[in-house]
Amino acid sequence: MELRSLGRTGVQVSALCLGCMNWGDNNSGTSEEDSIEIMHRAIDAGINFFDTADIYGRGESETITGNALSVDGHRDRVFLATKFFNKMDEGAPNSWGGHRFHIIKACEDSLRRxxxxxxxxxxxxxxxxxxxIDETLRALDDLVRQGKVRYIGTSTFGAWQLVESLWASKELSLNRFVCEQPPYNLLDRRIERELLPFCQTYGFGVIPWAPIAGGLLSGKYRLGQPRPEGARYEKGAFANRDNDSALAAIELYLKFCEEREYDPVHFALAWCAAQSGVTSPIIGPRTLGQLENYLKSMQLTITVEDMTKIDSIFPPGTHVSNYYNANFGPNTRWM
Ligand SMILES: NC(=O)c1ccc[n+]([C@@H]2O[C@H](COP(=O)([O-])OP(=O)(O)OC[C@H]3O[C@@H](n4cnc5c(N)ncnc54)[C@H](OP(=O)(O)O)[C@@H]3O)[C@@H](O)[C@H]2O)c1
Known part of the structure; x- marks a missing residue:
């Protein structure tokens, strides 16, 4: 597995990061046993970078991830990322957000899980x-100085917000953010306009989430056909995240892959990992088989001709579908 520098830090992380969002009954239903098998297989395959969040199953993902890393010395070999922000307790108005009260408690809870x-x-x-932003940065800086956190980062921030954070860090001599985690895939290329050039200029690592658009780029969702049973976008909150313009572009994409004998998952992931400024796409396997398939993408070499053709299907800097806006609304408006 290729290793890459995480932005301007000296840390070397694998070119694929393992996303832990699916673990547990409150998430996609991947059992603890299967989740641990996936994590241990990922480590065997050379993945040393894991990403979770407190909100994934309201602590369930972190707990299962902790169980997987607590054996065989795995914890020390993995660069472990997690997140805070979302509401963790419906009965507690301050149990979310970027203020000191919540950040310190959220960190203690994540460490325990x-x-x-x-x-x-x-x-x-x-x-x-x-x-x-200085309130957020000062609380995070305290955690770094206490030794509870090594590096700090963001997810789905706008470039202007990151510039503002650097300005505050410099002015107040606080640890700065070193990494941003944005949505980025063939269907959603918005970050190419400002965020990616910003990250390259200021030495941020970039770890894209949803590199195969949550499965939309796998070929199992087809224009005019029912959504596959049991798939993430079959129903529920995610069901409105595809639309006909996205599915029409996906039809062109599948034809492109078929002509070149590319597996659509392999190409979408390899394309994301190959983009200038990207450190490590975060893959989201629900099963061991899906992990094995993601791993094969690292063997695919993308040609200049491929890039040119792909740009004609998914134009640079654009967002073919409204599938994120439908659910994430104002949170991604500024990207
Ligand atoms: N910061 C954020 O706001 C944010 C948001 C989302 C995710 N993330 C992070 O990014 C990680 C990855 O996100 P993601 O899960 O959206 O990534 P993704 O890799 O784009 O999508 C993963 C999903 O695609 C489907 N899939 C995977 N391989 C497949 C295959 N070979 N054939 C058909 N379907 C396949 C599976 O869903 P089904 O089998 O269930 O259909 C799987 O769970 C997460 O684990 C999390 O760590 C962060």
Whole structure:
């Protein structure tokens, strides 16, 4: 597995990051046993970078991830990322957000669930413009100085918000964010406009989420056909995240892959990992078989001709579908 520098830090992380969002009954239903098997197989395959969040199953993903890493010395070999921000207790109005009261408690809770004394990358899951960024940064800086957190990062921030954070860090001599986690895949290329050039200029690592658009780029969702049973976008909150313009572009994409004998998952992931400025796409296997398939993408070499053709299907800087806006609304409006 190729290793890459995480932004301007000296840390070397694998070119694929393992996303832990599916673990547990409150998530996609991947059992603890299967989740642990997937995590241990990922480590065997050379993946040393894991990403979870407190909100995934309201602590369930972190607990299962902690169980997997607590054996065979795995914890020390993995660069472990988690996130805070989302509401963890419906009965407690301050149990979310980017303020000191919540950040310190959220970190202590994550450390306990993950069975570790430090988090390697502690990320703010969404920006919160109503709170001055210096309050957030100072609380995070305290956690770094206490040794509970190694590096701090963000998710789904706008470039201007990250510039503002660097300005505050510099002015107040606080640890700065070193990594951003944005949505990025063939269907959603918005970050190419500002965020990616910003990250390259200022030495941020970039770890894209949903590199195969949550499965939309796998070929199992087809225009005019019912959604496959048991798939993530079959029903529920995600069901409105595809639309006909996205599915029409996907039809062109599948033809492109068929002509070149590419597996659509392999190409979509390899394309994401090959983009300038990208550190490690975060893969989201629900099963061991899906993990094995993601791993094969690292053998695919993308040609200049492929890139040109792909740009004619999914134009650079654009967003073919509204599937994120439908659910994430204002949170991604500024990207
Ligand atoms: N920061 C954020 O706001 C944010 C948001 C989302 C995710 N994330 C992080 O990013 C990680 C990855 O996100 P993601 O899960 O959306 O990534 P993804 O890799 O784009 O999508 C993963 C989903 O695609 C489907 N899939 C995977 N391989 C397949 C195959 N070979 N054939 C058919 N379907 C396949 C599976 O869903 P089904 O089998 O269930 O259909 C799987 O759970 C998460 O685990 C999490 O760590 C972060």
């Amino acid at each position: 993950l069975q570790t004394d430090h988090i390697d990358l502690y990320q703010m899951h969404r920006p919160q413009p109503t709170i001055p």
